[in-house]
Amino acid sequence: MSKVILQPSGNKDARKHYEDTIQNPVPIEVLSEYLPEETLDQVKTFYLDGLVPTWGVTPGKNNVNVSKWGKIQTGDVTVFSANGQIFASGVVVMKLRHKELAEKLWGYDGSGQTWEYVYFLDEIKQHNIPYIDFNRTVGYADNYIIQGFNVLREELSERMLLSFDMKSAIYLPDVSPEEYEEEVLLFEDHDSLDTHRTGKGRKEQSFLRKQLFKNKKVGSCGICGNQYPVDLLVAAHIKKRSKCSREERLDYKNIVLPMCKFGCDDLFEKGYIIVVDGKVLRNSKKIYTPHLLEKIVHIENKECQHWNDSTRKYFEWHQVQ
Structure with missing residues (x-):
């Protein structure tokens, strides 16, 4: 902290x-x-x-x-x-x-x-x-x-x-894997960590961001592949955090990826885009307006660099939601 x-x-x-x-x-x-x-x-x-x-x-x-x-x-x-x-x-x-x-x-x-x-x-x-x-x-x-x-x-x-809004999105306190695991175990009730993000509960997000960005100032979105300053990227769970088991939350190297705030994070979280066999695709179950399709067409069929044998199960969970 x-x-x-x-x-x-x-x-x-x-x-x-x-x-x-x-x-x-x-x-x-x-x-x-x-x-x-x-x-x-x-x-x-x-x-x-x-x-x-x-x-x-x-x-x-x-x-x-x-x-x-x-x-x-x-x-x-x-x-x-x-x-x-x-x-x-x-x-x-x-x-x-x-x-x-x-x-x-x-x-x-x-x-x-x-x-x-x-x-x-x-x-x-x-x-x-x-x-x-x-x-x-x-x-x-x-x-x-x-x-x-x-x-x-x-x-x-x-x-x-x-x-006074002084926190950095780039330089984060060091949190060890042991501290992260302790944090996950501390909040066995899924909602408790999501709804009470003050105090030590913030260690989880700091740890995940540091794993993804390592204090770099620029990173790449795991969906569109575009580079942005890291304060415009979030550490997004592939499988919704509240639905993850304890073991899945501890699988921090595979459960999260960086997503940009310019649409990819929201589009993925709400299921408008999915990743199938490594490709970013439109979700046929959703309703799309013309303006939304304008956004989707720029990322559809892109290769997701975070898709692999270890992350596949999380992306597959996301496909059926």
């Missing part, structure tokens, strides 16, 4: 760092001098323009910031604050500890520390959220002022992310 990272940025150092490495992201050529090749290759897949918004925190007095930084994971959202408001946010892509890189980017503070607990951001957005709106959203006193680097606990983070 994504968390919110509080990052006050009102002092002189923080303002300069924001300008130097967020407003003006770090060129990947600079990072290449410090990062191992494997890490650098990862970074390149996320930042196609070669510009990497970068932030970091110092260890702090008595290493107070170290354990907080340790809680940060992919998909968390950093909010930058100053002058009584949250003015920007960014989504965490990855993190690493690198003293030499921090020294290069930001130097040292007055106590001789550098901002070596580094993390890379994406999806930088500008905001104008007064502290009082933040405080009331998370349940703090109206006069609370964000003063130190901190990571909100999950419940408060969820309120913040939903209220």
Whole structure:
């Protein structure tokens, strides 16, 4: 589950760092001098323009910031604050500890520390959220002022992310197969997970999207084959989730495929298109208006790349519904 990272940025150092490495992201050529090749290759897949918004925190007095930084994971959202408001946010892509890189980017503070607990951001957005709106959203006193680097606990983070629409559709928290299985077993009543999608119930969708898209920014629709930004694709169940057995829901590598929001998801879910022996076909049981046929003709007879011996049974279930 994504968390919110509080990052006050009102002092002189923080303002300069924001300008130097967020407003003006770090060129990947600079990072290449410090990062191992494997890490650098990862970074390149996320930042196609070669510009990497970068932030970091110092260890702090008595290493107070170290354990907080340790809680940060992919998909968390950093909010930058100053002058009584949250003015920007960014989504965490990855993190690493690198003293030499921090020294290069930001130097040292007055106590001789550098901002070596580094993390890379994406999806930088500008905001104008007064502290009082933040405080009331998370349940703090109206006069609370964000003063130190901190990571909100999950419940408060969820309120913040939903209220101000900060969640990423690309960078998702890591959910292990074991956690996914635990989630499926937790909700034995089919309707419970579908109707109560808050809290830990969101792990299932995060896990499935990460399996399909792996933090990529662009993906292909499993029906029409067209490429779209992944926030325009859904992780769609071939067989309706509420009709799946426990074993079928655990078969996550075969039960879901990406579908675009430009019609394929709805057309498939409502049965206007079916997949037979790997081909996308019109469902003869349905009624089609002329305008609907205009949509269907563009995808009819296309090859579904997700059809195989393992997914066949799910597509066959869908055909007869």
